[in-house]
Amino acid sequence: MQNDQRLQEGIAAHQSGDLEAAQDIYLEILNKNPEDPDGLHFLGLLHFDAGRAESAIELIQRSLEINESNTSALNNLGNILKLTGEPRLALATYVRAVEHDSRHKEAWKNINLLLRSSGDFDEILAIMSEIVRLEPENPDAWNTYGLAKMLTGKAEEAAEAFDKSLQFDLPTSPNAVWRARILAAQGRNDLAQKHLERIVEAKPEDKAARYHLAAVRGDKLDHAPEDYVASHFDSFSESFDEVLEKLGYRAPELVAEDVVRLAEQRATPFHDVVDLGCGTGLCGPLIRDHCTNLTGVDLSTGMMQKAAALNAYDFLVEGELVSFLSYELPTRFDLAVCVDTLCYIGNLQPFMKALAQALKPGGRLVASVEHLEDSHAQGFRVDSSGRYAHMPDYIRKCAENASLIYAQDRKEVLRRELGKDVHGLIFQVMLPEQS
Ligand SMILES: C[S@@+](CC[C@H](N)C(=O)[O-])C[C@H]1O[C@@H](n2cnc3c(N)ncnc32)[C@H](O)[C@@H]1O
Numbered sequence: 526m527q528n529d530q531r532l533q534e535g536i537a538a539h540q541s542g543d544l545e546a547a548q549d550i551y552l553e554i555l556n557k558n559p560e561d562p563d564g565l566h567f568l569g570l571l572h573f574d575a576g577r578a579e580s581a582i583e584l585i586q587r588s589l590e591i592n593e594s595n596t597s598a599l600n601n602l603g604n605i606l607k608l609t610g611e612p613r614l615a616l617a618t619y620v621r622a623v624e625h626d627s628r629h630k631e632a633w634k635n636i637n638l639l640l641r642s643s644g645d646f647d648e649i650l651a652i653m654s655e656i657v658r659l660e661p662e663n664p665d666a667w668n669t670y671g672l673a674k675m676l677t678g679k680a681e682e683a684a685e686a687f688d689k690s691l692q693f694d695l696p697t698s699p700n701a702v703w704r705a706r707i708l709a710a711q712g713r714n715d716l717a718q719k720h721l722e723r724i725v726e727a728k729p730e731d732k733a734a735r736y737h738l739a740a741v742r743g744d745k746l747d748h749a750p751e752d753y754v755a756s757h758f759d760s761f762s763e764s765f766d767e768v769l770e771k772l773g774y775r776a777p778e779l780v781a782e783d784v785v786r787l788a789e790q791r792a793t794p795f796h797d798v799v800d801l802g803c804g805t806g807l808c809g810p811l812i813r814d815h816c817t818n819l820t821g822v823d824l825s826t827g828m829m830q831k832a833a834a835l836n837a838y839d840f841l842v843e844g845e846l847v848s849f850l851s852y853e854l855p856t857r858f859d860l861a862v863c864v865d866t867l868c869y870i871g872n873l874q875p876f877m878k879a880l881a882q883a884l885k886p887g888g889r890l891v892a893s894v895e896h897l898e899d900s901h902a903q904g905f906r907v908d909s910s911g912r913y914a915h916m917p918d919y920i921r922k923c924a925e926n927a928s929l930i931y932a933q934d935r936k937e938v939l940r941r942e943l944g945k946d947v948h949g950l951i952f953q954v955m956l957p958e959q960s
């Protein structure tokens with residue numbers, strides 16, 4: 526009892542940042558009993574906080590040799606292994622945690638995150654099939670099973686697993702919208718709609734669920750709601766660069782290629798340049814050498830904080846890009862780039878009008894869009910993932926209605942998603958010299 530109380534005092538000191546006091550207490554516990562699993566576990570965590578990862582791993586492993594079913598120690602060890610660049614060992618450690626406690630939410634979340642980047646799904650699939658067999662009403666197990674199936678290209682079985690997981694899950698669980706989106710992406714719109722309706726009913730304030738429900742139902746939407754975009758990218762900002770790299774994302778490079786070609790035809794760099802929807806700033810460093818003043822605009826604070834850390838932008842403005850272009854700006858722009866952002870705006874007419882006001886005569890936009898290859902009366906379409914694709918003729922019409930010249934376009938693969946190439950267009954529009 527006294528030991529437990531001392532341990533709690535140690536943890537309190539640890540959490541308040543007093544590492545020295547915490548270490549004294551953990552060592553006191555271990556002096557009494559060198560095999561105390563909690564003492565070893567928390568001393569390990571303290572060593573990690575003090576920058577001694579190797580000794581942290583050793584201490585927590587010793588603690589687990591004594592108490593192998595301590596799922597919190599397993600989850601913490603997984604976190605440390607992940608942070609020290611051992612994703613495979615981390616994944617195996619999280620799996621040990623859910624084998625001992627199949628309702629360990631944190632460990633499931635970590636498995637899902639790592640699974641997407643691991644590339645080795647066979648073992649996980651075997652373990653998950655066993656867990657879903659023993660616990661057929663465990664939504665986390667069905668979810669991970671579905672994810673592993675999806676990543677091995679078994680779309681049908683993945684969709685069935687996601688449907689099962691959503692049947693047993695609270696509609697408010699953080700991954701519920703994501704699973705419904707995958708069902709829609711796999712062509713199971715009815716199921717996706719049913720699940721999204723349940724989610725919206727349980728949590729009407731869930732912006733993502735409301736937007737995806739509207740997209741799956743085929744509601745007429747001119748653009749994605751700003752509050753949805755901002756909160757989606759705020760929550761995505763930490764992992765954005767890493768996730769996009771794994772998808773083979775190359776839209777910033779493709780747009781930058783055009784910018785470099787245009788810059789080579791000029792005697793001086795572009796003076797005033799704006800990156801519309803700059804996100805974490807993947808494009809900024811690629812074009813920086815060709816710009817005198819580079820401004821980034823974005824709706825998401827989280828994404829812009831990442832962009833700010835690059836020191837590639839002279840100015841960063843938090844706001845909606847069409848409104849930004851429509852302000853009385855202190856300067857007009859020689860060049861605008863817009864990479865993978867018009868996929869959140871369907872109706873491009875207000876954008877082109879605002880752009881025409883914001884460009885200098887002879888100024889250009891270089892942008893990427895997802896290519897809508899079928900013909901569609903509206904000229905754009907939102908898919909179940911909430912992203913818009915556009916027809917080239919429609920883009921040209923919107924540009925020309927705004928007195929811009931549709932200069933050129935080329936087809937490119939922008940990235941891969943769910944095992945398929947995402948086709949896009951890199952296009953340019955220009956404000957005539959005499960305007
Ligand atoms: C897919 S990310 C692309 C980011 C960056 N351009 C890149 O290629 O890495 C889309 C970005 O556009 C921003 N965005 C979407 N719609 C916007 C709008 N109407 N106004 C301003 N930013 C917007 C999002 O916040 C997000 O950071």
